[in-house]
Amino acid sequence: MAAISREEVAHLARLSRLAVTEQELDRFAGQLDVILQSVARVGEVAADDIPPTSHSVPLVNVLREDVVVPGLTRAEALSGAPDTAEDRFRVPQILADEE
Amino acid sequence: MSDLIKLTAAELGAKIAAGDVSAEEVTRAHLDRIAEVDGRVHAFLHVDDAGAVEAARAVDAQRAAGGKLGPLAGVPIAIKDVIATKGIPTTAASKILEGWRPPYDATVMTRIRDAGMVMLGKTNMDEFAMGSSTEYSAYGPTYNPWDLTRIPGGSGGGSAAAVAGYEAPLAIGTDTGGSIRQPGAVTGTVGAKPTYGGTSRYGLIAFSSSLDTPGPVARTVLDTALLHQVIAGHDPRDSTSIPLPVPDVVAAARQGATGDLTGVRVGLVKEFSGEGAEPGVMAVFRDTVEALTKLGAEVVEISCPHFQYALPAYYLIAPSECSSNLARFDSVRFGLRVGDDGRNSLEDVMSMTREAGFGDEVKRRIIIGTYALSSGYYDAYYGQAQKVRTLITRDFTSAFEKVDVLVSPTTPFTAFELGARTADPYQMYLADLYTIPTNLYGGPAISVPVGLSEGLPVGLQIMAPTMADDRMYRIAAAVESTVGTFTPPAL
Numbered sequence: 310m311a312a313i314s315r316e317e318v319a320h321l322a323r324l325s326r327l328a329v330t331e332q333e334l335d336r337f338a339g340q341l342d343v344i345l346q347s348v349a350r351v352g353e354v355a356a357d358d359i360p361p362t363s364h365s366v367p368l369v370n371v372l373r374e375d376v377v378v379p380g381l382t383r384a385e386a387l388s389g390a391p392d393t394a395e396d397r398f399r400v401p402q403i404l405a406d407e408e
Numbered sequence: 409m410s411d412l413i414k415l416t417a418a419e420l421g422a423k424i425a426a427g428d429v430s431a432e433e434v435t436r437a438h439l440d441r442i443a444e445v446d447g448r449v450h451a452f453l454h455v456d457d458a459g460a461v462e463a464a465r466a467v468d469a470q471r472a473a474g475g476k477l478g479p480l481a482g483v484p485i486a487i488k489d490v491i492a493t494k495g496i497p498t499t500a501a502s503k504i505l506e507g508w509r510p511p512y513d514a515t516v517m518t519r520i521r522d523a524g525m526v527m528l529g530k531t532n533m534d535e536f537a538m539g540s541s542t543e544y545s546a547y548g549p550t551y552n553p554w555d556l557t558r559i560p561g562g563s564g565g566g567s568a569a570a571v572a573g574y575e576a577p578l579a580i581g582t583d584t585g586g587s588i589r590q591p592g593a594v595t596g597t598v599g600a601k602p603t604y605g606g607t608s609r610y611g612l613i614a615f616s617s618s619l620d621t622p623g624p625v626a627r628t629v630l631d632t633a634l635l636h637q638v639i640a641g642h643d644p645r646d647s648t649s650i651p652l653p654v655p656d657v658v659a660a661a662r663q664g665a666t667g668d669l670t671g672v673r674v675g676l677v678k679e680f681s682g683e684g685a686e687p688g689v690m691a692v693f694r695d696t697v698e699a700l701t702k703l704g705a706e707v708v709e710i711s712c713p714h715f716q717y718a719l720p721a722y723y724l725i726a727p728s729e730c731s732s733n734l735a736r737f738d739s740v741r742f743g744l745r746v747g748d749d750g751r752n753s754l755e756d757v758m759s760m761t762r763e764a765g766f767g768d769e770v771k772r773r774i775i776i777g778t779y780a781l782s783s784g785y786y787d788a789y790y791g792q793a794q795k796v797r798t799l800i801t802r803d804f805t806s807a808f809e810k811v812d813v814l815v816s817p818t819t820p821f822t823a824f825e826l827g828a829r830t831a832d833p834y835q836m837y838l839a840d841l842y843t844i845p846t847n848l849y850g851g852p853a854i855s856v857p858v859g860l861s862e863g864l865p866v867g868l869q870i871m872a873p874t875m876a877d878d879r880m881y882r883i884a885a886a887v888e889s890t891v892g893t894f895t896p897p898a899l
Contacts, residue, residue: 313779321775321782325731326738326755328763329771337772343834344776348720351792354799361794362801364618364648365850365874366605371647385511389742398740401754 312345313338410437417483417577417631424482427471431464431482435526438484442528442575445899450550451560451570453489454497455529460484463526470524479634481524486576488567489530490537491622492611493517496527500613501545502535504743504765514611515643516580516622523638528576531566535767536734537587537615539563540839543830544769551826552595554864554896558823561591561839567625568595572896578635579625584616585722586819586843588623589855593818593867596857596894598632598884599625601843603875604850605650608643616729617648619722619847627893629856629885633661636877652875660878664885669703672883675710675811680842685820688861693817696858696868699890700815705883710811712803717796718845723837724780724793725848731777734770737762772833797848804849808873813883816842818855818867842869852877856884857894865894 315338322329329337383396392399412420412434423429439457446452467482487493490500492510494517499505513521520527534544542550542565552560553573560569564581568591571579581588583601592599600623607622614620624635640654676697685693701707739745739761747760766774780789807814820841829835846853851874855867868887872880 317779318775321778322771323759324782325774325778326735326759326762327766327771327774328756328759330763333768333771336768337775340833341772341776341779343832344723344772344837345779347834347837348723348776348789348793350720351717351724351796352788354714354717354792354796356792356795356799359795359798361791362797362848363794365801365848366648366650368605368648368650373644381511388511389508391739391743391745392748400740401748401750401752401757403754 311342312349313342410440412437413441413574415577416628417480417626418634420483420577421479421481424467425477431467431526432461434482435460435464435484438528438576445573446575448551448556448899449553449569449573449575450548451531451566451573451575452486452529453499453501453532453547453566456496456527459496460526460528467524467526478523480638482526483578484526484528484576485520486528486531486567486570486579487517488533488564488579488581490533490582490613491517491580492613493527493530496530498530500536501533501547502765502767502770503546504737504761506744508742512611515608515645516639517611519639525638531564531570531579533566534563535770536613537563537582537584538730538769538773540586540590540836541829542566543826544767546767549826552823553899554596554823558825559594561594561823563587564591564625568592568597568599571597571625571627573899577626578631580622580639581625582612582620582622583847584619584726585847586840588625589843589853589867589869590819590839592625592855594823594865596865596896597625597627598629598854598856599623600632600636600854601846601852602636602640602877603650603852605648606654606852606875606877607640608646608649610643610645614733616726617733618729619726629881629888630661630665632854633657633881650875655875655878657878657881660881661885664882665889667703667886667889669700669705669883669886672705673811674700674705674707674883675807675814676707677715677814677816678709678711679713679715680816684841685817686822686861689817689821689866692859692861692866693868696887696891697815699887703886703890708811710807710814712807712845714796714799714803715845718800718848719837719841721793721796721800722844722848724789725797727773727777728780728790729777731774731781734774737765769833800845801849804851813879814871816869818842818869822861822864822866846871850874852880854880854884856887858887858891860894
């Protein structure tokens, strides 16, 4: 049985904001199925009582001194933006016309 | 071809400091070499000729004014294109960042500049460091100087090829699952992954934040250690940076070069000593183990029963973190924007931009990560992978109660031909079979060239406990002192 269907891949692509093409869906569905079947091997390990590791460095609540340090100027922060307006990032419309 | 390009970084630094050669001459020799061979190797995505000459002249001026130069002042270096370099194009080999010039330097870059080193340019890589062959670069592959029909490894294939092909004596790579060590192994160069948190991630374009580690690439163990010393150390700008002194890796490399490993206990990873590797790789590995014994080391076999689950765990954890990290490429603050015609919504523009800007492997990993983190599958995939990560860490800590370091081949196979593993992405993943456990544990590991199999380089991987980076340098230098270094055929 396939671990993941073409429809599921299409749904995940939408969630990931990837406007994938039909050809990509055809290609990815098989490839992702092979990958998922392979990585599913982690399930063979009996680990019910094992705590998860998210990170290898045992540091918590790392704080810095509360002092002012130089940061980017407004022009520097905007320098890589695809579009700006009035010293701000300009974005396409967030709501559709009919809304 | 100038003889200067054949010198080690240590030799170049000493000659520049002594005034035997100027930093500008050294830089120009390397720029000439790049002009001569990089059309065939394609190690670089961007060469900063003017910036390099300017930086070299500043070192020469400093020396002329009586300033004291550090050991690597004036020595050229190539930087993997995933490291932010102020004002210099930084793309992570992705179309989504084409033309981006960062407004700041990564901490690694700041330290390199402060050491007086000369950046030659930015090196090719798999897009966002996802891959093992550099074939997933959006700007075309890099070719292995040992055989131009073969891959230079990945993701840091550009850095390794630049160093192997004498285009630079030193380079910076980043290692998330083997991206420094595996290219080192297949190009006959030395590559070290420092302890996670030992080198700063500030300004490194994030792929998998709990694994990403910048590190040094060179042709000798001592050069690797000298660069390690420059870039390592606590950085308040990275909250996972370890606030402890850097182990003295340079002293360790010098000690190892004496060739005496009496009293050192070396563990052979049982699970990585048999099937899965090419016979030629295993033959060189066995010879190396014998050489370690002759140097005085005590070699024992150590079982790490969970290492076989490292690859599947990694290919759940890394894509999960990548799906989150790459959400920042939203067509708003930097990079590409596609489809902004005044009618499309922000969400549509975002989806069209990400579709146009990311390559196949990046898309595959984002989708896998989104799947592994989704509510119905989280426990079975991401959650379970995190538990396996704990068990792999326990394998390491229990091994290091018995031995000082663990060793294995760096990769199961030598450099393969371009195109050999791109059709089935999982076949590509197998290149990192032996390097991944260390990343999940967080400790340091180094790959040092130890021989050839059918004319292609084979690497030995030495893994050490967290913050014992010096230990792997000592052993690597001892091995190098007996097997020598490896030079590719003339390009």
